[in-house]
Amino acid sequence: MIIHKEGKGTLGLVFIVLFAVNALVQWATENSIAQVIALAVSVVLYVIVLQFFRNPKRTVQVNPNGLICPADGKVVTIEEVYEEEVLQAKCIQMSIFMSPFNVHVNRYPLGGKVTAAVHHKGKFLVAWHPKSSTLNERTTVAVENKIWGTVVFRQIAGAVARRIVMYAKPGDMAAQGSEFGFIKFGSRVDVFLPLDSKILVKEGDVVKGAKTVLAERS
Known part of the structure; x- marks a missing residue:
């Protein structure tokens, strides 16, 4: 191991x-x-x-048109929202809940240039609380490329996970499937993607980081 x-x-x-x-x-x-x-x-x-803290080796099949899962867990939310921090536009929010028994490594869902990487202090509400995405301790990372435009993803701390580690820095060139962070003991990762994305998963699906393709865009 x-x-x-x-x-x-x-x-x-x-x-x-x-x-x-x-x-x-x-x-x-x-x-x-x-x-x-x-x-x-x-x-x-x-x-x-x-x-x-296990970190199983994952072979990443790079897929420029695919958005791969950033974390192991379960899809708990797929809905249209307004993302106000970076995109300032309507988009699709996909939330992956990470239990304490999942692998806690977080990976870039796409390749491209990191245009934002911010850590926000906050509360420690349970990860499934509707306000946890905006009130809890969290990080916001944005990656831009020609196919996807800008995709935002967010590490969110919860009642158990009170330690978020983010490796991403503005200006970095992200490789799809490589590590951008780690959440100790679980919690949630949100992904905000374009409205015209073709969603390939549904709520309740169990997903794997760097393996499951969440969506496609041409």
């Missing part, structure tokens, strides 16, 4: 805490059953945290 670089510090801290807890149990009691239970619970907890 490949572990993402964002998990190394957290995993180290969790290991130290669990080691200390087990050492305390060993010191406090000679009850072998209690010691075994403490060790077993610690191993399970560590494995759970470990899988949060």
